Amino acid sequence: MGMLDGKAAFVTAAGGGIAGAIARRFGAEGAAVCCVDVVEETVAKTAADIEAAGGKAISKICNVADEEAVKKTVDDAASELGLLNVVVNAAATSEPLHTVANMPLEVWQDVLDVNLTGMFLVAKHAIPHMQAAGGGQFINISSTFGHIAWPQRPAYMATKGAVRQLSKSIALDFAEDNIRANSILPGAIETNRLLSRTPTMEQVREKMVPLHPIGRLGQPEDIANAAAFLASDESSFMTGSDVFVDGGFTAV
Template sequence: MRENTVPAVDAAFTQLNMAGRVAIITGAGSGIGATTAVLLAARGAAVIVADISAAGCEATTEQIRRDGGSATPIVVDMTDESDVRATIDLAVSTYGGLHAAFNNAGIGSKGAPLTDMPLEDWQHMISVNLTSIFLCLKHQIRHMKNQGGGAIVNTASGAGVVGFPNVIDYVAAKHGVVGLTRAAAIDYAGHGIRVNAVLPGGIETPMLTSAMGKDEIVRSAVVRGHPIGRLGQSLEIAEAAAWLLSDAASFVTGSAMAVDGGYTCM
């Protein structure tokens, strides 16, 4: 008689399902966040669509509702602690809880050598790309501890584990996101809360396309950094984030998952 260590096959088809879950997605008005919000809603989650851009919030919410999903928009600045709290309050008052969070809002660097970087630019980068994640973790984990568990994914970057020229503020902030993820994963694993990071390579979103500009030489240089020979698409990050947020990843915490076409192998 076979030991009962092999799960029923249908588990493979149900563990990605997010029906009955409530998820907050930050930076959900564009790019990776928008696509992840749409994907999670398609898998059954009720989604809080959080972004500083009202137009972005509206567009993502409309798309989810058109597809038959549940979404509620909130225009927030994730560097503001009361705004962060408001996203959780909205999840609880609208849908009755919070099970999953994708902390993804972020900005690109203006780009400058360290020796010329104005302090204000450094501080703004740290505030948007790192302190916002601290604030999200603080309030989401408080709620999830009381609720008995949850799953969180933070968006770092390949630049969270390797250096990149001329964007020292971005590299430092994203390394910080990986550190926050690992430390929080250790501290709250005992509360049933999993905390992971996803590390995108170059993904074709407004952030990257505006940083590259229209110069084909710059674009080819960026592509060459990816052994897979192309840039990524938002959906390729959304799939990883959705997996990490689902029960399919129930033994995964503290990971910094590269989804980068091999960028960080180089």
């Protein structure tokens, strides 16, 4: 018996490290999973992993910043899975390093479109399906950088702060529909994305591990564990909460 038996989940960025681990865990816990990403090969791989492990999954290509595409993808997912009552919003990008004063407006706008407006759009089109299903759970991936600052990433930080408040707004407005919404704030998680700014994982560890009192980088499975808890009925009195999974990063 799985923690998520009978649920159907829509997971964005499911081809990536964190959301991929979440999708696989959800599948293993009995949820039917729609894996969504802009990159076809990686998202198909996540869905195939879930199926190979005996779970149920489909995969779809969708840019979360494109409203028409989001609506069609969400509606198709709900009709193919029979319902849709869990959403993991993990799609995100980050700008090349800039300060506010030297960041081109287009760079700012691109980050906001994906990281923030993308969540709005997925939520907007998923909520009617959750209402039809009698309730649901949103798990929105914010970041420790939605809580503390970091040099030269103004757009990323602004969006991750906004995600926390967007989750709370959904929590209030749709509580009466039995819809819950919570944010997860991961610390540095060992994924390929960390290598976009630093050449090797060894160098990432040298730089980031000392900032995490627990003495290691997080693993995607650490975030998947928190997401499974928030998607399950075990967290039935939690909504509008910020769940830090950061190895003590922001406790210092």
